[in-house]
Amino acid sequence: MNKSKNRLRRSGIKIMASLVVLLGSLSYIMVLAVINGSLGFLCAMGVTLFGAVGVAKALGEAVNMSYGFIAAMAVGCGVLRGGLRYIEQYSNHYIAFRLLAVLRDKIFGALRRLCPAKLESKQKGSIIAMITSDIETLEVFYAHTISPICIATVVSLCVFLFVGFVSDFMLALVALMGYITVGIVIPLISSHALKTSGVRYRSEFSSFNAYFLDSIKGIKDIVLNNAGKEREAEVNRRSDKLLDETKKMKRDTAKASAATELAVSLFIFAALAVGTVLVINGALSPGRMIIGVVAVFGSFGPVIAISALPGNLTQTFASGDRVLNLLQEEPAVTPVKNGVRFEYDNLKVTDLSFSYDGEAKILSDICMYAKKGEIIGIIGESGCGKSTFLKLLLRFWQKSGGNIEYNGTDIDRVDSDSLLANVTMVSQTTYLFDDTIEQNLRIANPNATRQQLEEACRLASIYDFIAALPDGFQTGAGTLGDNLSAGEKQRIGLARAFLRGSELILLDEPTSNVDSINEGIILKSLKAQKNKKSIIIVSHRESTMSIADRIYRVREGIMYEQK
Ligand SMILES: Nc1ncnc2c1ncn2[C@@H]1O[C@H](COP(=O)(O)OP(=O)(O)O)[C@@H](O)[C@H]1O
Numbered sequence: 011m012n013k014s015k016n017r018l019r020r021s022g023i024k025i026m027a028s029l030v031v032l033l034g035s036l037s038y039i040m041v042l043a044v045i046n047g048s049l050g051f052l053c054a055m056g057v058t059l060f061g062a063v064g065v066a067k068a069l070g071e072a073v074n075m076s077y078g079f080i081a082a083m084a085v086g087c088g089v090l091r092g093g094l095r096y097i098e099q100y101s102n103h104y105i106a107f108r109l110l111a112v113l114r115d116k117i118f119g120a121l122r123r124l125c126p127a128k129l130e131s132k133q134k135g136s137i138i139a140m141i142t143s144d145i146e147t148l149e150v151f152y153a154h155t156i157s158p159i160c161i162a163t164v165v166s167l168c169v170f171l172f173v174g175f176v177s178d179f180m181l182a183l184v185a186l187m188g189y190i191t192v193g194i195v196i197p198l199i200s201s202h203a204l205k206t207s208g209v210r211y212r213s214e215f216s217s218f219n220a221y222f223l224d225s226i227k228g229i230k231d232i233v234l235n236n237a238g239k240e241r242e243a244e245v246n247r248r249s250d251k252l253l254d255e256t257k258k259m260k261r262d263t264a265k266a267s268a269a270t271e272l273a274v275s276l277f278i279f280a281a282l283a284v285g286t287v288l289v290i291n292g293a294l295s296p297g298r299m300i301i302g303v304v305a306v307f308g309s310f311g312p313v314i315a316i317s318a319l320p321g322n323l324t325q326t327f328a329s330g331d332r333v334l335n336l337l338q339e340e341p342a343v344t345p346v347k348n349g350v351r352f353e354y355d356n357l358k359v360t361d362l363s364f365s366y367d368g369e370a371k372i373l374s375d376i377c378m379y380a381k382k383g384e385i386i387g388i389i390g391e392s393g394c395g396k397s398t399f400l401k402l403l404l405r406f407w408q409k410s411g412g413n414i415e416y417n418g419t420d421i422d423r424v425d426s427d428s429l430l431a432n433v434t435m436v437s438q439t440t441y442l443f444d445d446t447i448e449q450n451l452r453i454a455n456p457n458a459t460r461q462q463l464e465e466a467c468r469l470a471s472i473y474d475f476i477a478a479l480p481d482g483f484q485t486g487a488g489t490l491g492d493n494l495s496a497g498e499k500q501r502i503g504l505a506r507a508f509l510r511g512s513e514l515i516l517l518d519e520p521t522s523n524v525d526s527i528n529e530g531i532i533l534k535s536l537k538a539q540k541n542k543k544s545i546i547i548v549s550h551r552e553s554t555m556s557i558a559d560r561i562y563r564v565r566e567g568i569m570y571e572q573k
């Protein structure tokens with residue numbers, strides 16, 4: 011499981027290419043940032059380089075510039091560097107923040123497309139990780155990885171040509187070897203070492219975080235069981251382990267940067283040595299040698315910046331891979347636009363079959379029907395496919411075979427909006443948003459009048475409970491938190507369904523999490539709807555079936571009506 015999580019579906023190059031494509035029109039600004047960055051760097055080098063030109067002139071080199079002009083150029087380069095730096099920083103930050111917005115937009119778009127079917131199987135935690143840390147990692151990749159690589163390439167190439175033409179190509183070659191060693195060879199070697207320690211550090215880090223959070227969430231139970239000492243010891247043990255991994259990673263990072271510094275010094279020294287030999291042999295004048303060596307000396311900055319990247323890069327690829335997987339995932343169903351609209355009168359299911367993965371059949375040859383005003387019960391053991399059946403009635407998933415007909419029209423031709431207007435579902439657990447009870451109800455129908463709101467609550471037998479709260483409908487659901495029982499939550503879910511005004515209400519185990527008093531209350535509310543609303547109620551409990559007009563039993567994948 012863990013292994014497949016760490017393995018990437020795509021190669022690093024492919025991920026990089028796809029990520030650049032994702033940039034879209036922002037790539038122009040990226041190019042601007044790279045040009046600015048490169049020019050800025052060259053300007054910074056220009057300050058010392060014009061100094062070297064001055065020295066060369068003093069040594070008798072034929073330089074076609076006056077001392078005053080050389081000094082002015084050095085100062086000009088310095089000033090220009092400032093301006094370019096400003097533009098570079100500005101465009102980098104612009105890209106960074108725009109990118110975060112663009113990526114979030116894309117991910118939310120994907121979530122919307124995949125919702126609800128495909129999101130069931132994804133852990134909510136992994137989605138949260140994606141919209142927070144993965145996106146941040148990618149932002150770092152775009153703003154602080156691609157552009158340094160481009161800048162290093164541009165600057166190195168410029169310096170290579172400059173040194174080659176102005177000084178000597180032997181010298182330029184030494185510099186080029188230096189760039190390749192520092193910018194490519196060392197990062198490649200050290201990335202192997204950093205990969206292992208980096209992965210271990212991150213897994214230790216997240217395991218520590220999870221354990222700590224878990225402990226805080228369960229603090230009540232820890233205190234009740236007097237288990238604080240053990241927990242604390244375990245937190246300390248994990249903290250030490252994390253520190254250990256941190257040290258190992260830092261050590262590997264330090265080794266890599268030491269190797270980089272050493273290589274830079276060696277190549278500068280080599281350039282100086284080669285230059286000296288050339289001068290002694292009379293192949294190069296001292297002035298041109300100085301200009302060349304000074305240029306090489308100042309040109310390693312951009313490639314050193316690259317050597318700091320590999321630690322991030324594996325993580326970036328993993329993040330990029332996860333985000334791309336999500337963006338490219340196919341939804342389980344595509345919404346039907348401009349399909350057949352209807353007003354619920356009857357439902358007829360014939361020979362319905364379904365499997366989640368295309369192999370294991372969850373449902374096969376299901377036949378049933380329901381008429382307006384009926385309460386239909388479906389009973390079967392846990393795991394037999396009852397919830398799946400209800401989801402198919404809402405077309406959350408695409409059925410594999412057979413028909414689901416509303417008023418004689420197959421569900422695949424029914425307009426998706428019309429379907430949701432006619433059919434609603436109360437699922438096993440009702441989620442309450444951190445908002446007032448009123449707003450939690452209004453999600454079902456934002457335009458409902460106060461009277462409709464109260465009526466729906468009465469029907470769901472939750473009105474008295476809400477009215478008795480100090481702030482009534484304005485009570486925050488968040489402040490109630492655990493004080494709201496499962497039965498009360500479920501009744502709010504029911505009120506939502508009534509408020510929604512759909513003709514057909516699907517109830518998935520509405521009484522499974524509640525005590526018998528609440529079960530009685532909920533069933534009574536539902537029974538009062540007989541002939542007013544159409545209801546399909548699913549449960550594994552016999553007692554819940556008492557209100558049904560007709561009952562279907564599911565056994566071993568087969569559904570039959572109980573006579
Ligand atoms: N999203 C899903 N992907 C794959 N298998 C699923 C999914 N949801 C449910 N299942 C499987 O389908 C079977 C029926 O599940 P479900 O319809 O929830 O049963 P019930 O509601 O009757 O308890 C179970 O074996 C369950 O593990």
Ligand SMILES: [Mg+2]
Nearest residue numbers: 396397518519
């Ligand atoms: Mg179920």
